[in-house]
Amino acid sequence: MITTVPKPSAFIHEIQLETLLEKKKADQLTLDEVFELEAIGELDRICTHMNAMLAN
Secondary structure (H helix, E strand, O other), X not given: OOXXXXXXXXXXXXXXXXXXXXXHHOOOOOHHHHHHHHXXXXXXXXXXHHHHHHHO
């Protein structure tokens, strides 16, 4: 049985990510939001890597 680590995809997180991406497009991110968006990207990369490791 293959176990995968789910990506943080709760509805509220998706809304927050969309908001951050919209603000980034408009060049309106605060410094805290820049760090938050970078952290979300890093978590996504970690989850993707872990899922790939578990799939092998």
